[in-house]
Amino acid sequence: MNQTWSFACPDWVDRLRTGRSLLPPLPLNQARADRAVRIFDKLRVPDIAGQPSFGEATGEWFRDIIRAAFGSLDDQGVRHVPEIFALVGKKNGKTTNGGGLIMTALLVNEVPRGEMLFIGPTQEIADLAFQQAAGIIEADEEGYLQKRFHVIEHLKMIRDRRNKAFVKIKTFDMRVMTGSKPIMVLIDELHIMGSLHYAARVLGQIRGALQAKKNSFMLIISTQSDEPPAGVFRTELDYARAVRDGKIAQARMLPLLWEFPASMQLDETKPWADPANWPMVMPSLGRIFQLDAMLAGYHEAREKGPVEERRWASQHLNVEIGVALGGWEGTAYWGAAGDESITLDALIARCDVAVVSIDGGGLDDLLGLAVIGRDRASRDWLCWAKAWAQPDVLDRRKRIAPRLLDFARAGDLVICEHATQDFEDVAAICAKLHGAGLLPEKAGIGLDPAGVTHIIDALAAQGMEGDLVVAVPQGWRLSGAVKGLARKLKDGTFWHAGCAMMAWIVGNAKPEQRGNATVIEKAAAGEAKIDPLIAVLGAVQLMSRNPEAHGGPSVYETRGLIEVDL
Known part of the structure; x- marks a missing residue:
């Protein structure tokens, strides 16, 4: 051309x-x-x-x-x-x-x-x-x-x-x-x-x-x-x-x-909701449809709640849904907390302590890992997450298979090449943090109590066992983390890597109120996976204990970063 x-x-x-x-x-x-x-x-x-x-x-x-x-x-x-x-x-x-x-x-x-x-x-x-x-x-x-x-x-x-x-x-x-x-x-x-x-x-x-x-x-x-x-x-x-x-x-x-532009779509003040801006993205406005009709439809959608408002905006204003509104209260602030500079190595370099949480891992499920570190200068929490899936998921969950393949191409999800790759990769990441001296002596690695034998064995093979590895209670016991994370997202003290996979997963969170507890259950999300978010909540639970690193100054400060090929 x-x-x-x-x-x-x-x-x-x-x-x-x-x-x-x-x-x-x-x-x-x-x-x-x-x-x-x-x-x-x-x-x-x-x-x-x-x-x-x-x-x-x-x-x-x-x-x-x-x-x-x-x-x-x-x-x-x-x-x-x-x-x-x-x-x-x-x-x-x-x-x-x-x-x-x-x-x-x-x-x-x-x-x-x-x-x-x-x-x-x-x-x-x-x-x-x-x-x-x-x-x-x-x-x-x-x-x-x-x-x-x-x-x-x-x-x-x-x-x-x-x-x-x-x-x-x-x-x-x-x-x-x-x-x-x-x-x-x-x-x-x-x-x-x-x-x-x-x-x-x-x-x-x-x-x-x-x-x-x-x-x-x-x-x-x-x-x-x-x-x-x-x-x-x-x-x-x-x-x-x-x-x-x-x-x-x-x-x-x-x-x-x-x-x-993305700045208008992500702005918490929702400038896209101002009818004065609608002519930007409605090229037939005033010809085959009129503003009054659009306003009536928008007001009706808004009365039904944030989910319907956002859905209406996606269809009529081309507002891209990165995280769905109307589910977990933290979704409204998730997008603004993204920072693409947060890699695992950057987290290690910036933080004085870190914790790891691991969740999921069934054959038709995702295995989610989340690392939360505490920035030594600002004391903000930095989060990095990754997920693994066995190839079975692509066959059993055909509706979300294209989405999972997108995440794999972006590097946020690994489609396992052999049956134990997820456990081995997770153990390697934990070993990297342990070798950096960032994990606390106790409760540095949290696991879902169900079906963790293979992960425990993989961690033990890397020299990580005993009080370092603990069970993180699920269900209503994570209610404090659910509410606490939403608060930190809103006040700007929690930052994540800004990846599309986590935006989708956070949008899948469907909270249920049980007494005074807010519960995010996997079953409530159905086919749309939430395991990496549960891992994040588990890491929030561990970091909320205000841990101190067991290993002292990070060896990375004197030896440089060690790369792990995942």
């Missing part, structure tokens, strides 16, 4: 604030771009009263997509914008506009028998997409579209009678590419596909088929996920953001992301 085709848009925040286009300056074929926009604008929206034209109903944001998609085709038949990733909230007309794009593509297409696919995540959304495209044809008052295109209801297909090109509406599954050789693909609501373990493979098949053609094009258009982004959606969103921010120069994808 020529260097002039740069998809970076470093001033995107300012563009959103001032209502300007997110389309970076591209050397488009203006005649092709204008022709496609004119065709798109003349089509009629089938599901709005009075059936206005797309030119009347649709904002400039979607015309930018049309311009980039069709104006990037040069005279040699090469399309210089082969992919677009558009992130836009509900009520902005994604599916309807997608139908308009597909019909525009059919009208400008010059490839005989060219195949185009509109892929929805579910049968319902796929059917809706087909009805939108068919409705556009029916809404043509002059009858031109009815004469040119044959709508085949039972096949969910629309065929051009002139050159036999056609569009098929399909549901996203392993068979989506069976018998297909498309020149154009539109994928709707990718976020719903994030939990599908086969989604990356299917998307790879689609890309493989398209990349064989120099004039091919793919549009991915999606709302933000109502859960922490995972799987293929997480991968594509991260790639799109990196391109937008100029971190990837030679990119395949043009990103158009209507989302608030």
